Amino acid sequence: MADYEIPETxxxxxxxxxxEGAMAHSSPFVAGEEFQTDMGFPVPEEVGEPIEGWKEKFxxxxxxxxxxxRSLQVFMDTCVKxxxxxDKCHYFIGTADPKNMPVARQDLLRSIYRRYFTFTGKTxxxxxxxxxxxxxxxxxxxxxEMYSYYHQCSECRRCAVFCPFGIDTAEVTxxxxxILSEIGMGQKYSNQIIPKVHKxxxxxxxxxxxxxxxxxxxxxxxxxxxxxxxxxPLDEKGADILLVTPSADFFAEPHVDGLMGYAKVFHAAGxxxxxxxxxxxxxxxxxFIGNYEAMRKISLRIRDEAKRLGVKRIIFGECGHAWRxxxxxxxxxxxxxxxxxxxxxxxQHILEFTKDCLDRxxxxxxxxxxxxMTLTFHDSCxxxxxxxxxxxxxxxxxxxxxxxxxxxxxxYDMPIETINDQTxxxxxxxxxxxxxxxxLRIKGALPRMEALKNTIADKGVTHMAAICAIxxxxxxxxxxxxxxxMDQIVSVHQLVSSAIVLDGxxxxxxxxxxxxxxx
Amino acid sequence: MSVLSIIYVVLFYVAMAVLFGGIINKMMxxxxxxxxxxxxxxxxxxxxxxxxxxxxxxxxxxxxLFRANKWTWIFGxxxxxxxxLAFFRHLRYLISPDTIIWPLVxxxxxxxxGHYAGFTMLFGLAGLFARRLLVDRVRYISTPSDYLMLILxxxxxxxxxxxxxxxxxxxxxxxxxxxxxxxxxxxxxPADPILLLHITAVLFLAMxxxxxKLLHAPGLFFAPTRNQVDNPREKRHISPWxxxxxxxxxxxx
Numbered sequence: 001m002a003d004y005e006i007p008e009t010x011x012x013x014x015x016x017x018x019x020e021g022a023m024a025h026s027s028p029f030v031a032g033e034e035f036q037t038d039m040g041f042p043v044p045e046e047v048g049e050p051i052e053g054w055k056e057k058f059x060x061x062x063x064x065x066x067x068x069x070r071s072l073q074v075f076m077d078t079c080v081k082x083x084x085x086x087d088k089c090h091y092f093i094g095t096a097d098p099k100n101m102p103v104a105r106q107d108l109l110r111s112i113y114r115r116y117f118t119f120t121g122k123t124x125x126x127x128x129x130x131x132x133x134x135x136x137x138x139x140x141x142x143x144x145e146m147y148s149y150y151h152q153c154s155e156c157r158r159c160a161v162f163c164p165f166g167i168d169t170a171e172v173t174x175x176x177x178x179i180l181s182e183i184g185m186g187q188k189y190s191n192q193i194i195p196k197v198h199k200x201x202x203x204x205x206x207x208x209x210x211x212x213x214x215x216x217x218x219x220x221x222x223x224x225x226x227x228x229x230x231x232x233p234l235d236e237k238g239a240d241i242l243l244v245t246p247s248a249d250f251f252a253e254p255h256v257d258g259l260m261g262y263a264k265v266f267h268a269a270g271x272x273x274x275x276x277x278x279x280x281x282x283x284x285x286x287x288f289i290g291n292y293e294a295m296r297k298i299s300l301r302i303r304d305e306a307k308r309l310g311v312k313r314i315i316f317g318e319c320g321h322a323w324r325x326x327x328x329x330x331x332x333x334x335x336x337x338x339x340x341x342x343x344x345x346x347x348q349h350i351l352e353f354t355k356d357c358l359d360r361x362x363x364x365x366x367x368x369x370x371x372x373m374t375l376t377f378h379d380s381c382x383x384x385x386x387x388x389x390x391x392x393x394x395x396x397x398x399x400x401x402x403x404x405x406x407x408x409x410x411x412y413d414m415p416i417e418t419i420n421d422q423t424x425x426x427x428x429x430x431x432x433x434x435x436x437x438x439x440l441r442i443k444g445a446l447p448r449m450e451a452l453k454n455t456i457a458d459k460g461v462t463h464m465a466a467i468c469a470i471x472x473x474x475x476x477x478x479x480x481x482x483x484x485x486m487d488q489i490v491s492v493h494q495l496v497s498s499a500i501v502l503d504g505x506x507x508x509x510x511x512x513x514x515x516x517x518x519x
Numbered sequence: 520m521s522v523l524s525i526i527y528v529v530l531f532y533v534a535m536a537v538l539f540g541g542i543i544n545k546m547m548x549x550x551x552x553x554x555x556x557x558x559x560x561x562x563x564x565x566x567x568x569x570x571x572x573x574x575x576x577x578x579x580x581x582x583x584l585f586r587a588n589k590w591t592w593i594f595g596x597x598x599x600x601x602x603x604l605a606f607f608r609h610l611r612y613l614i615s616p617d618t619i620i621w622p623l624v625x626x627x628x629x630x631x632x633g634h635y636a637g638f639t640m641l642f643g644l645a646g647l648f649a650r651r652l653l654v655d656r657v658r659y660i661s662t663p664s665d666y667l668m669l670i671l672x673x674x675x676x677x678x679x680x681x682x683x684x685x686x687x688x689x690x691x692x693x694x695x696x697x698x699x700x701x702x703x704x705x706x707x708x709p710a711d712p713i714l715l716l717h718i719t720a721v722l723f724l725a726m727x728x729x730x731x732k733l734l735h736a737p738g739l740f741f742a743p744t745r746n747q748v749d750n751p752r753e754k755r756h757i758s759p760w761x762x763x764x765x766x767x768x769x770x771x772x
Contacts, residue, residue: 018656075742078732098659131662
């Protein structure tokens, strides 16, 4: 573990006094020539600097965004600086840097909007009075500050829940990041990953043979474990269901245990399903960088594969932002889905599928298998505030909890102000899950770590379940910094996997038990 | 007619033109700019009726602000409610006793509530001002215009109370002036300094409305995070420029 200053956790949350410039040094690596070019973004003469003629380009791009996104146009105008959002961001709570207050983060762009796009700002600036309404001149320093602080936002939308005008900082962050990319300052992490999705099929760059091999390994593992052959089909034409899941599910812990859970549920339900090597990724980093066309292009892979394989339904695995894009945008970007079976929602979440199986009583569950754990559940921001699982508003909160309670005996919620739509981001979402932002990720995890620690102390909770690949990876990394262990984060379908009893499971073992008894 | 009255007649017309013209212009802009993606903050309503209810709850009770911060909510809500009550009271000065709504306006309840609203308005504004000054986070995000806006409205409330309690104006003549504006038949405005201050501040507020953060009032209804129906899987949402992109490459067919 590298050496970082770990924020203290308390019995009750504390809102810090502001410390100006506390995180001014935090900035992820800027994309170099290779990754900018792959994405079709321009390449500056020197990495980390904007391209020549950047200023005119910046203003032109901002005007274009204002013409295309009602959210941005309205949000730039309506903020009254009431302060409701100022203590809501996990990065502010964890770092005390006032520029991590949502309104201050918006103001990085709003100050430019006011200076160059509003009557008031333009007029007052000419008189040298722009400071009255908070305008700023657009300079290289301002652009670099934007690069820094727009990469200290995980686009989690917690601020938008509390804003009296529904201003969503994520919309501002996305617009700003896209503009930065277009003036030569894209983020390396995201710009490196997106081309891999298109060239190989997933963010990890796991090619088809390696993927097939991995899945075969999982089949063997389950067969060794429970004596049942559970299949992990890949690229099988004519299957009913296409499963699209985050590629971390193929190898990372605890993600892969979740994938085994989906496979067992499909097996028990007796449905035919497949994964696709070309769409072997649910994640869509086009969302993070605020680029509509990048997001669309990634989504269209799923359409192409659904057609090629001739499936009737699409189901998404456990992934937060992927589900946001799938639930809200897949129809817009890659629809219409009229060639799929209209009796099922397109797309469906794996939890919707599993919950339905549980409700219909077709799964054989032995809850005692999870008795050695006491669970709590982390609502992932993109599922809690930017999508829905199930049929009712808010069923994105109840569905995962009902599934957990159906397979576990011991469950407690974390404090109410840290769950459901008030949930705190894991600290690594929105394109920040990269080692060059480790300090930010640790500090941003503070409110969630604090709530978890207190629930462990109060209720004897031992494990936290999550339904997002990024959350799982982030917690695996940051839990040890807060005095917990990396294996305390589990997948929801990992719990299902442990509790589910498949037909023919453990028959040999039982027989040998009987043999012993009769002996 | 006095020169002063002529100036104020012109000011009134200009201010109202700027106010209504400016707001309509902005609202048309908000309507014209498309929302390319579904971005409702969830849990969100599943029907249009649900959205109406959600917005109603926000507008009337400041629901999100209530969840965010009780101090800001109580000061802000008292201020806005007082503004509404003061507005109802002022209707007496711009509608004729012959109209059918006159009894709704000219009754002891509306009139006395409107009276006290001046005090509660000052209370709410003072609270908001204090928060801006005393809470380090809010102080950090405040620009001079944020303080000036509060001072301006406090000035309006204070001069209004001054007219009501300290230095009465010729209210009959004032009403004649206002009705004259409606009928394009200019009348004299009483030349009391405190009334002139009150009216000047109100007209200034009206003129900066469409070019300042006061746009939060119409803007609230246009936030896609709050006004969208949660039905992306059932109903395909596509913007004109999004449709253009897909028509170009035909990959959605």
